[in-house]
Amino acid sequence: MPNTGPDRALPVHVAVGVVADGARVLIARRPSGKHMGGLLEFPGGKVDPGESVRAALVRELAEEVGLEADPVGMEPLIQIEHDYGDKSVLLDVWRVRDFKGVPRGLEGQPVNWMRVEDLNDTDFPVANRPIIRALRLPPEWLVTGESDDVGQISRNLALALSVRSRSGLLLRQPQLAVEAYLRLAHEVLPLCKAHGIPLMLHGGPSLLQVLPEAAGIHLPQSVVRQLPDVRSAKGTPSSIQQGFVPASEARPVAAGKWLGVSCHSPAELAHAALIGADYATLSPLNPTSSHPEREPLGWDSFRGWVRAARCPVYAMGGVGLRDIPSSIGHGGQGIAGISHWWR
Template sequence: MNAATAQAVAASAAEAPPIHVVAAALIDADGRVLLAQRPEGKHLAGYWEFPGGKVEPGETPLQALQREVQEEIGVRIGPAEPLIRIPWRYASKSILLDVYRVAAFDGQPHSCEGQALKWVPATALDAAEMPPADHAVIHALALPPLYLITPEPDADETAFLARLDAALERGVRLVQLRAKRCDDTTLRRLASACLARVRTAGGQLLINARWDLVEELDLDGVHLTAAQLAELTERPLAARRWVAASCHDVRELALAQALGADFAVLGPVAATASHAGHAPLGWDAFAALCAAATLPVYALGGMRPDDLATAQEAGAQGIAGISGLG
C-alpha cells in the first residue's frame, strides 16, 4: 500500500461510523480470564483478545454478546455487568468496544471456530500480546469501584491512620495518599505506615504527585496533578506501577491518554468544598466525557457510596473521594 492509498484508507476510517463490537471478560472461580487468539488472515492476527464480536443490525449489545459467546466458545452466559466502553481508532477502521464482566456461565468453553483459547489470571494479563483497544480493559479488570483519597494529614498521625484502618475495614482497596504539606521525613514515614496497612488489607497505595518516591518506598503508583499532566512529556513510571491523573475537562483527559496514564479521576461532578474553583460538571457532561475516553475514569466531587451505581451507569469505573469514602 503506497502512502496516498494509506492516507485515503485512514481518512475513510475516520469518516465512517465506528463498528460496534462487544466482548466478554469471562472470569472463572479461580479469578482467571478467558482469552481467544485471533486467527490468521484477520486484523491483528495472533493477538489474544476477549471473546466477542460485532453487534448485528437489530441487536442490543447484550443480545450480541450472548450470541457471539455461544457461537465462538459454546457457552451460555449468565448476568453480564458493563465493565468499560472504549472508542478506538485503528489505521483502517474505528470501533466502539463494549466490554462486560461475566462471572457465571453454563457449559465448558471450547473452540467453535478453530481459534486457540487459554485461561489467564486477571493479574497476569499481558498488554503486549493483546490489541491496543484491550489495554484499558486490563486496567478496568484490576481496578476496584472505590478510590479513597486521604484528607491532608495533621499533627495527629495516630488518628489519621485510624481513619485509614476504618476505610480499609469497610472494603476500600485503592488509596491515594495526598499529603501536600508534609515535609519529606514525615511523608516517608507516613507513606510507609499507610503502605503496611493497605498491603495487609490486600489493597494498593498511590501517592499524590511524588513519583520520585514510588520506587524508593515500593508504592503501587503515583497520582498526577492536572498541573503535572500539562508539563510531562512522557510517562514517569514503568508499566508495572499505576499512573493516575486528575482531570477536569476534555483537554486534560486527552493529555492523560496521550501520556499513557492507566486511569483518570474526573470532576467535580457535584459541587464540593475541595474543588471550590471548578464549576460542577453534572452527570450528563461527565457521561459524555467518559464516552469519549480510552481509559477507566472515576467520578470525583461530592461522591458518596450511594452514588456508585449512578456513576457506573454514566460509564465510570467507580467513585473517588475524600470525606464521602473515608
C-alpha cells in the same frame, strides 16, 4: 492503506465479553487471517444493525465459545474508541458472570481461562490495554483528608475496609512538604500491606524513587503542567528537537507501576491518556465544599467525557459508596473521594 472513504468516521461497534470465573477470565486467540489475527482477545464480535449490545454479546458468546450467557447478569466494564488506521472500533466491554456451559473454541480457536494478573498487554490488540487496567484496578480510591497523623489514617482505614471488599489508598497531603510527606508515606505503606491494598503516592514521579514499594503515582495537574510537552505519533522529528517528547516515551513512571492523573476536562483526560495514564479521576461530579467555585459535572456529562477517554475514569467530588454502581453504569470505573470515609 488507511481507509479514507465515506464510512471512515463510523467506528465498528463491537460487543466484547470479559467472562469471569472467580479470579480468572476467558481468553481466546484470534484466528490468523482475521483483523489482529494471532493475538489474544476477549470473545465477542460486531453488533448487528438494530441489535442491542447485550443481545449481540449473548449471540457472539454462543457462536464463538459455546456459552449461554444471562444478559441480566452482565455489567458494563469500559468503552474504548480506537482507530487502528485501517479500521476504527468502539469496543463495548461487559463483565459476564452468569453463564452456563464449558467454553470451547467453536471457530477452531484456542480458548483458555487466565488469571487477570497474568495478562500481558503485548499479547492483545493495542485497544485492549484499558480493559486490562480496568480489570486490575479497584472500584474505589480512598483519598486521605489533610493529616500527618498516621494513627488517624490507620483508624479510618481499618473502619473503611471493614465494610468494603476492594479499595486502594490515595495518600493526598498537598499541605505537607516533600520530606514530611515521604516520612508519612513510609509509615502508611505497612498499613496498606497489612490490609492487602495498593498505596498510590500523590505528587511528582520522583516520589517513587524514594518509595519504590508503592503501587504508583497519582499526578495532580500542577505536576502534569511541569512534564515535558508530548507529541502524539504524528509529531515530527523536528518537534522532538524543539523539546517535545514522543508519546511512546512520555510515561513518567516505570511500566508495572500505576499512573493516575487528576482531570477536570476532556482535554486533560486526553492528555492523561497521551502520557500513558492507567486511570484518571474526573471531578467534581457533584457540588463540593472544598471547591465551591467549580461547576459540577453531573452524570450526563460524566458519561460523555468518559466515553471519549482512553483509560478507566473514576468519578470524584461529592460521591460516596452508593455511587459506585452509578459510576459503572455511566461508563466509569468507580469512585474516588475523601468525605465519604474520612473522619
